[in-house]
Amino acid sequence: MEERVEISGDIAAYLEALKRYGPIKDRVVTHRKIPGTKASFTPLYPPLAPPLRRMLDKMGIRDLYSHQAEAITRIRQKKHTVVATPTASGKSLTYNIPVLERFLANPNAKALYLFPLKALARDQKESLEAMALNMGVLSPPAVAVYDGDTSSYERSKIRRNPPAVVITNPEMLHLALLPFHEKWAAFFSGLETVVIDEVHTLRGVMGSHMAWVFRRLLRICRHYGASPTFIFCSATIDSPEDLAARLTGLSVGAVLGSGAAAPDKHFLMLDGMDAGSRMVLDLIHAALHRGFRTLVYCQSRKMTELVALWANGLSGTFRGKIAAYRAGFLPEDRRDIEKKMGSGELLAVVSTSALEMGIDIGDLDLCILVGYPGTVMATWQRAGRVGRRDREAAILLIGGEDALDRFMLGHPDIFFSMPPEKAIVHPANPVIAGRHLSCAAAELPLNRDDPLLLEFAGLMDRILREGFVLEEACGRRLLSPLKYPHRGVNLRGGGQPLDIVDLAGGHTIGGSDAFRAMREAHPGAVYIHNGEHYLVETLDLDRARVGVRRERVHYFTRSRGFKETRILEIFETRRVLGTRVGLCRLEVTDQITGFEKRHIKGQRFLGVTPLDLPPQLFETEGIWIEIPERVEQELIERQMHFMGGIHALEHAAIGMLPLVVMCDRNDLGGISQPFHPQVQRGCVFIYDGVAGGIGLCREAFLKAENLLERTRTLVKNCLCESGCPACVHSPKCGSGNRPIDKAAAALLLELLLSPSKEALPDLPELTLMPEVREPSAAFGRRYLVLDLETRRSAAEVGGWHRADRMEVSCVVVYDSFVDDCITFLAEDMDELILLLKEADLVVGFNILRFDYRVLAGYTDFDFSSLPTLDLLVKVHERLGYRLSLDHLCRETLGAEKSADGLLALQWWKEGRLKEIIDYCRQDVLLTRDLYLYGLTKGFLLFRNKAGQGVRLPVDFMGT
Template sequence: MEDGVEQSEDMAAYLEALKQYGPIRERVVVHKKMPGHTATFGQADPPLAPPLRRMLDAMGVGELYAHQAEAIGRIRQGLHTVVATPTASGKSLTYTIPVLERFLANPNARALYLFPLKALARDQKETLEAIIPHMEVLNPPTVAVYDGDTSSHERLKIRRRPPAVLITNPEMLHLALLPFHDKWASFFSSLETVVIDEVHTLRGVMGSHMAWVLRRLLRICRYYGGTPTFVFCSATIDSPEDLAGRLTGLSVACVSGSGAAAPPKHFLMLDGMDAGSRMVLDLIHAALHRGFRTLIYCQSRKMTELIALWANGLSGAFRGKIAAYRAGFLPEDRRKIEKKMGSGELLAVVSTSALEMGIDIGALDLCILVGYPGTVMATWQRAGRVGRRDRESAVLLIGGEDALDRFMLRHPDVFFSMPPEKAIVHPANPVIAARHLACAAAELPLRCDDPMVMEFQGMMGRVLREGGLFESREGSHFLSSLKYPHRGVNLRGGGRPMMIVEKESGRSIGESDLFRAMRETHPGAVYLHNGEHFLVEDLDVDRARVTVRREKVPYFTRPRGFKETRILEIMDTKRVAGTRVGLCRLEVRDQITGYEKRHSKGQRFLGVTPLNLPPQHFETEGIWIEIPERVEPYLAERQMHFMGGIHAMEHAAIGILPLVVMCDRNDLGGISQPFHPQVQRGCIFIYDGVAGGIGLCREAFEKAEHLLVRTRDLVANCPCESGCPACVHSPKCGSGNRPIDKAAAICLLEGLLMPSGEPLPDLPSVAFPPEIREPGPVSGKRYLVLDLETRRSAAEVGGWHRADRMEVSCVVVYDSALDDCITFLAEDMDELIVLLKQADLVVGFNILRFDYRVLSGYTNFDFSSLPTLDLLVKVHERLGYRLSLDHLGRETLGAQKSADGLLALQWWKEGKLLEIIDYCRQDVVLTRDLYLHGLEKGYVLFRNKAEQVVRLPAW
């Protein structure tokens, strides 16, 4: 019997056996067999050159698929192209052939391949090195990988003699190529093709970063005279050409519709409610006994580790043949697993989305999805990893407690008919934009008419205020505040990386980001890594280090906390049925207050342990859904819990939002408030869980009514009585899903979706938080400028922290009402305080940390109560480091200090009080003139670390 036929019968027999197996039989929701289809072919026009034909013959490729021929034709014409076809449809040939053709026509032609993972880059290099010799040309094109694993010696060779095909990843392009573009001048000037693989993954935070990295790449290419053609490869998503266009700012054509043959594929949906883990283990063992090579996808790192741990523990003869695979593993550990799976040493891998992309781990038969992956695109991308040529394969989706899982199990027809989602990127995220504009300016001076500046002109003021970018002295271009700001930019988001270190050995076993670390690696947390249990001993934010010790415990941990939010800017509002929805910029304060322990078996609650962690503040974008005033008494009449209702609605809306907008629920945050002081009524906030926002809530705002309808249907159709994880409970809830009132949520949603016929009340005048800046003088206002000198040095009193013991020799104050300076001595403190109380603003240079502390040694008066502008504090906020008054005066005004503090101390010992007063007076005048210059011009000047004189935005 043919091997393929035997495999088909085995798969069919396996599925039928599953459907008859007692614990699974009643849980089969639907079994759908997707028919395969035969290949359709096309011709390259003009025909391929003989070297390429020889190469394809050696690969066993007789004809090109129709989509391959179409894509090659477009790329040959220099058209930017995205190829969006299913997994294993031969996308790599659509760019390999044009790249090699260009090399044959011009041996100096260069290509840049960008892969999101190192493993994909290594796969591509091995493939090219295997097929290029079959071209049988005298000087074949060379290939090299340039990534973090490339030795320094090899890097130098690659830079000096760039290969025809340079394979790297987004981080290396950002950190190693663009900042040092002068060392790659010959490469960028000859760059004809840029290939970006797995472009569908460049969405959300990563996509927003990459939109800037690719614009910076285009800018460098233009500088060296290069005009490369961009080729993108994507899984099947909605409008892939739009995604590619927003990533680059270019016009991109799309090739979709695969000509590749596809064998039949089975798709089973199984209801895993209350039995998901046991069911997964049964399915894995049954598959291994039939010899099926299996890939299991889980929705979280923790579940990935647990499933692999349990499966190995119960697998008997297959012990050691099952491994976990996830982000957070060190690269060398991931590569070992990939090689073992490819060689057949491993029979099953339990993975997060880290194995969603086309890393070569050999041919697979079965894909088990533990939970709906969150998007149609991701589901079919994962399903596409299995299938051996003409052999039937299967995908088993085990729906769990999650709201999306339950929705799909109740509406399988919706799942099978849903089109793929649209990927979202948000280059206008102000936090991301500021960082990349600084990188661009460090690479090449950024002129005001640069396309990058013109495209995002509206945010330049904010970027300048935040200090990453400065105007030149003339104001004609922008310069970076740092020589190499690139290291401060994490392309994959999440903020500052935290290393996880084992206490006993001192070795690093993984990494996290600060936001995730606060939730998953706080002191006392159980951290699972590669099947082993660790207890977290210490979370050191300053050192970016988490210390853990190996210890197996019978429980897992879950964080608890609370959040607060306030609106910073209203961007838009609109009426949706019987309520109002707003789009806003807001500030979120997230505080982890403790963690709960739950038993590993059955999740029995074991108690709560309090924590004292610092709160995290960030600005982002979000929507709010107003709760009309008529709703609360309506619910009260029916003895329903108002707070429980809006809390339940918040959870349900976040849970179902991935059906409306392409995202994961972990990309979002939410908070429900029975009364929000700025909106003056109850509100539900949903926000992007990334500083600055990533465009998700903008899309949700546009589809707000659809979101409310989906949320209502989810909650109303759930068969539970009082709420469950399938509708209104959230695994992320910081208050342990209390209070929750499912019935109130249904009533509330029905009311919001029913047009009341009444006009909505005017939106109250939202009280925005004050800007963190002090007022400057306006007509009729009085300001003072203060400086003082001391009798004793810091060394004499035991350090700068004892400034209250340093004693005053004199205080000089400029009074704008008098337009003159007044001198005070130590015995005049009462008069000085009277004057300070009369001022609308007190200005100084290091006045908060020094002058006020010195003065506090004479009085109990609270100097912090005075409206104060400390110029040194403002400089530090902008730059991250301090500048001297002398430096700013010299660069801005051409003036400088007449003496220094040490000389003033010597004068005091010599009894030269008049000299001290004159010196102090000159410092006051210099401070005043700097202050007024900043108010008038909007900036002061300083010389940065690159010895460039640049503008520093003023007070």
């Protein structure tokens, strides 16, 4: 317990009572009083125009804070600006005043406001409309919200006659404004200001996506002759101007110091190990009895629901005054909670980070953090939600068993002295870049000298190879393969979105994504929503839905699995004291194999249930930490568990990485291998948990010494004997934290951090990329091209799924060895199969789903065993939709089919077999020529859905 802190007032009495309360008094780690600040004002020059001065007078604002005046001065000079000051410091005036000034100077001036949440947009609309009316002008600027809740009629009205200010969100900018920019021409041509609120949230996956959305926005603005000023508002982070610059590619200046007044605040750290749930309930109830309006933050959706459920169940007279709030709730449910909290109907809200941003839920007195939020920035951002009046407020941090929590409780001086972290975005992620270039090309064709292409020129070979954009037939411009690819891009980066559906009523109760669902919404999982327990019955990835049924259970679930990794490319390696660290591109295979059941009370283990789910395979970026042979030998000589040691090191390092790089441990993955075949020694891998990587491990590579030192401190200082969640256990370990050897990890870290003059062995020649297969049959190997016609139509046999009943009229095969076509009839199936078996490759168009199924009606031979290239499948894999043989041949070869299948059926009924064979032969030769064209050129030609002639990249060499 630290020295007594002098306190006074209601909050002071509450804290004093807590510090005397038996179950809590011995768990107070530190109590710091953070002094408030007095306001600092600066006059604005030139002064505001009379309408704006009148507006501020009616708002009760006499003078502007120093940071407000600084920001407005910069924006008046059309300088891109980020304002990074604490919560409730009046940041909204720094952009609203310049926007209103520009409107007064030019009634046709437009502004675009981007907010990450709909609730923030609604708050801003009401505030801005009130300000506009207070100006007292005849025609105040119009303001409109354009989001998913805006009716079709209102949307059309806004597009036809755009208001001075359009307020929207990142998804609507990406999905509705940019792809349909022609309908917004009047708006984009007059766009003078773009406002991005809560820019610190645009990091990681979301930020990497938004870096492309902003570049696409700038490209559209240039197209319409506009050059808007960008204004960003942010929580306090390191180098906010650098984040804003990387998001937009613009030069951005920062306004950092706050001139706003702030009340005194108290910050208590409490040790909640083994008692965190009970402690938070005691704190909530004590606060409610004293009339404090309270905001509780939890680290997970599940814990948010459980705390709200338990608190309501024990609240007595306050039952119903406490609510959960998290992402995954339907919008109407979230709005209802916001309204009730603002009106005082609710006294406490238990939330995930969803309420970290400045949604107006009224004045708050107390913030309870159940677990360290993961970053210094997030901690102070959440703490900033309380104390909005001239009265003291308090922040209570309940440290749990998480490694970061234990580190902060053990080192409070480090926490209070740590600067805020730096936000990371990685627009060079090739998957994200490819998808957005496809969107950009759909909006406006990309010329070779387009800034988007020049800035990321190093990615273009891969993006073209993977078909995200396609070369125009003449090769001059790049076009999109789709007319509207935008809906296939999830800005939140969670992969395929899924609906959570209550099977009893058939209605959607929430949402998830494919990656999260594999771990949390698999069959048999317990899913908690709004205080209710549901059992997951079905996970249907094809239909993008999870089926759940309400059921009371006494347990919760946790997934199990295993991972494998392969190095695809080494970017860089460097020596770190006694070891070597590498930065690389990885291929990760993640397989969920089952799930644990644990009792809600005490987390008692109840058993494991196996699962049969498809593996998740993706490429990403990561680092590896080598374990030198001398270190491994030292552990073995001391009879320590080597695998348990590197496994424990992996967990502890991932737990500490958020101290080095701004991230959540859930943004990361890890694998420990006692012998990695490519590196030829033991390795610990840590990687970005997003396909393509999001830059976290790039930063970790540069700070590897700091990471290992923090990890050593954590493991060394933990009081447990053999390992616990506070040091080397991971809550998401697929093997149930087995094997784990804390002592071995401690020795490993000491040895790795001991400077060594021993020369590190050269890395072996790694097989980095997949082996290049031999050239295909067209270059020296025998290939066949097959097509057939049938006697009956799909309608006559009961559908396409009964193709085996359609019967063959003829089969024509081109044989590259004889350079001629061979015809087979129904009675020649044995000869046909013998020929097919001799081929190095069988080529066809829809051969897998049709021709082979028809032939299966004559034999038990397994046609899928043949080495087959289906051109239709290749096209579909590249484009996501199918093209006809006739279309491809017409655009690529300048040739057309002579007939069609329906005509061939009619010929069969008329006994005109020769015409059928001639028609089938022509199709075979067209398919052959199409195959050879793609093989030699590397592309085929087609017309995309916008009617543009483009190149479709194909790789037939490796087939």
